[in-house]
Amino acid sequence: MTGRPARARGVIGLVEERCTVCMLCVRECPDWCIDIDSHVETLPPDEEHRRPRSVNVLDGFAIDYALCMYCGICVEVCPFDALHWAPTATYAESSAAALVHGRDRLGAWEADVVDQPPLDARAVVVDPGPRAR
Amino acid sequence: MSAIVDAVRSALGEAVLGADAGFGSTTLDVAPARWADAARAARDAGATYFDMLAAYDLEADGFAVVAHLSRPDAADHLLLRTRVDRDAPQVPTLVEVYAGAAWHEREAHEMLGVSFAGHEPLAPLLLDPSAPATPLRKDVLLVARPSTPWPGDKDPADSTGRPRRRTPPPGVPADRPREGA
Numbered sequence: 001m002t003g004r005p006a007r008a009r010g011v012i013g014l015v016e017e018r019c020t021v022c023m024l025c026v027r028e029c030p031d032w033c034i035d036i037d038s039h040v041e042t043l044p045p046d047e048e049h050r051r052p053r054s055v056n057v058l059d060g061f062a063i064d065y066a067l068c069m070y071c072g073i074c075v076e077v078c079p080f081d082a083l084h085w086a087p088t089a090t091y092a093e094s095s096a097a098a099l100v101h102g103r104d105r106l107g108a109w110e111a112d113v114v115d116q117p118p119l120d121a122r123a124v125v126v127d128p129g130p131r132a133r
Numbered sequence: 134m135s136a137i138v139d140a141v142r143s144a145l146g147e148a149v150l151g152a153d154a155g156f157g158s159t160t161l162d163v164a165p166a167r168w169a170d171a172a173r174a175a176r177d178a179g180a181t182y183f184d185m186l187a188a189y190d191l192e193a194d195g196f197a198v199v200a201h202l203s204r205p206d207a208a209d210h211l212l213l214r215t216r217v218d219r220d221a222p223q224v225p226t227l228v229e230v231y232a233g234a235a236w237h238e239r240e241a242h243e244m245l246g247v248s249f250a251g252h253e254p255l256a257p258l259l260l261d262p263s264a265p266a267t268p269l270r271k272d273v274l275l276v277a278r279p280s281t282p283w284p285g286d287k288d289p290a291d292s293t294g295r296p297r298r299r300t301p302p303p304g305v306p307a308d309r310p311r312e313g314a
Contacts, residue, residue: 027285027302038289056289 006114008087012068012075013109014061018082021056025074025083033067034074036060061103066096088112135159137204137211140178141171160199160212168215169225172200175211176230179204183231188241190271195219196247200227200234217247226252244269278302 004010021038037060043053075083086109093099119125138159142149148171151162163171184201191197195218203210215224226249227234241247242255246267249255265273283302 021289023285023288026287029284032281032284032302035284036287038287040289 004087004089006087006117007085008089009070009072009085010087010089010112011065011085011091011109012063012070012072012106013084013086013088013113014063014103014106015082015084015110016058016061016103016107018080019058019061020080020082021058022079024077024079028073028077030071030073031067031069033064035062035064058103061106062100063106065091065099065101084110084113086110086112087114135209135211136207137175137178137180137202137209141174141211141213144174145171158210158212160214162214162216165215165217165224168198168213169227169230171213172202172227172230175202175213179207179209180211181205183227183233184210186227186234186237186241188245188247190245190269191216192271193219196222196245198224198241198247200237202231222247223250225250228252243267246270 021036023036026034026036036058038056038058040054041057043055045052072085075085088109091099091101091105138152138161141161141163145163145167148164148167149161150164153160153162161171180202182203182205184203186198186200188196188198195216197214197216199212199214201210201212217224222245224247226238228238228249229251235252236258238249238252239255239258242249243257243260244267260268265276267273268275285302
């Protein structure tokens with residue numbers, strides 16, 4: 001990605017391996033643009049004499065960029081940093097329906113993320129407080 | 134410090150109900166009856182640039198109307214604010230002082246139903262005729278909300294049959310359609 005600031009907030013991408021289907025982003029989204037399909041699988045226990053484990057498995061993750069207003073609440077709320085900002089801006093489509101981007105498109109944007117440059121010497125770093133940490 | 138703020142204060146005296154210096158700007162609260170007088174005092178003190186006027190919903194406290202007036206040659210500016218009752222939201226128009234306020238007042242009337250005395254008719258500006266009346270009032274329900282299934286109703290645990298208490302999203306009536314219902 002050339003010509004765009006490293007911290008540009010172009011689009012929101014997904015790192016699928018980190019998603020635990022907690023549904024927090026879907027429920028926090030103010031304009032309901034995230035849709036997750038999932039199911040629960042039962043895995044054998046880690047050790048003998050333990051109960052089998054239930055795991056949420058992601059079947060589908062779609063963000064409707066015709067609705068998204070780029071507020072970034074989903075990125076903030078994600079407990080495992082599965083959602084991230086990418087500097088990409090070239091994902092226009094010729095119809096609104098085609099702006100619903102699924103796992104394949106959302107996952108590809110991770111490659112566009114560049115290393116963040118060090119903060120400017122004049123940057124003011126605000127301590128978020130003990131609750132945020 | 135700000136010549137415009139001082140001019141409005143001296144012109145209105147006791148009619149300046151309060152001041153707020155948050156975010157590096159001075160906001161002066163005035164009574165609705167003195168709204169146009171305050172703007173005229175600011176303009177006569179050099180605030181010739183009418184930047185914007187907007188209204189917002191304070192629910193039980195009525196509506197606030199804010200105007201941002203500035204003096205381009207001196208980097209001096211002022212936020213003027215007034216509060217009107219919910220039952221009869223009306224303030225005097227600023228069109229006599231700043232002609233450019235006309236569009237902003239039409240928008241505030243269309244979005245929140247605030248009317249501006251002396252500026253009639255307040256013709257619709259932006260909304261489609263089919264849009265609900267005063268859509269930015271907080272008690273107006275978005276039509277798309279009750280008719281769209283909330284994606285947050287989905288739960289991975291559903292396939293195991295475990296019931297789960299769900300918090301409904303804001304702006305949605307309790308009898309909304311449920312995913313899979």
